[in-house]
Amino acid sequence: MYDVSTRKRALALVTQGRSLNSVSKETGISRAAIRSWRTRLDPLPRMQAQAGPCIECQHAPERPEHKEAYSYLLGLYLGDGCVSAHPRTGHYLRIACGNTWPGLIDACETAMRMINPARCAYRKQAQGYVSVASYSQHWPCLFPQHGPGKKHERRIALEPWQQAIVDAHPWEFIRGLIHSDGCRITNWTTRLVGGERKRYEYPRYFFSNKSDDIRKLFSDALDRVGVEWTTLARGSDPFNISIARKASVALMDTHVGPKY
Incomplete structure (x- = not known):
């Protein structure tokens, strides 16, 4: 301001x-x-919602009603979402979704409508992506990880009530994180078979995020569902989590699958 x-x-x-x-x-x-x-020189008064949780959300563990949708939306938010103050409606939640994945955009909007107490959300086309957004005074209460600056430059930790939801619905959380900062790709290599070098392809999942805390939340959820993973460094920075073992990829395909 x-x-x-x-x-x-x-x-x-x-x-x-x-x-x-x-x-x-x-x-x-x-x-x-x-x-x-030009029309209003004086700053608008700060919203009450910026000072802390609203009265209706004091008992946050009881929220939200649709916990599977919340676990998915939490994963999307930690990857490509932000909560910002709005001068009239309290706060708005925005999640950036690539134009390439219309199914992801639909799933994001559906989850956002289910979690917003007002049951509203809308889309705004930007260059190369769609911003799915929704206004509510409750977003800071539902996503207490919001704050100034980039997520990887501050501590990110789940509240006990959030962790309980993720523990109960880990696959939805994993799916949200993959849909935001992950992908399913096909790798290839070559092998000698009968003296002849042949191409061999295999599927693999990647999750990339600069935040050590968010990567830890992702890997903890993978451990919970029995998915084996490894860390791949980009230079000296361990930005990438890889899932390549056949059984683990099969689990991911069953519960997550490629973006669509």
Whole structure:
């Protein structure tokens, strides 16, 4: 939130005949924000929801009603989601879904509608992806992992009531994480068979995330359902979790499958 003096300085540059684009580049303030200050200079009061959980969500372990959908949506949120304050409706949850996977977009919107107490969600097309979003004052209560900055730059830990849901519905959680930051691919190698080198293909799942905490949540869920995994480093950074053993891939195919 920008103070009044910062707003006045930006508007003064516009008054001098500068374009919104040039003022935005110089100040680092978005054009939309500068444009809105022309009609309202004073900052809006902070929402009560930003101070902590709303009264209706004080007993968070009792929420949400549809726990399987929540476990899936939690996986999506930890991968490609964010919770942000909104000046009128409290907060909004947004999850970025690639255009390539229309089934994933449908599943994300369905889960979001089931978990939002208002049962509402919508889609907004962006360049290369669809943003599935929903407004509610309850999102900070339902996703207490939200906060300033990038997820991999702060600690991510589940609340006891969230962990209980993930423990009860691990496959939905795994599926949400794969749908956000994972994939199923076909690897290949060559083998000598009867003196002749032949190509050999095999399926494999990958999960990639910079957050050590989120990767640990993923691998703990894999351990819970009996899926064997290994860590593959990108340079010196262990960003990737690989699932390649035949039996484990078969389990993943049964409960998760490729994106669609």
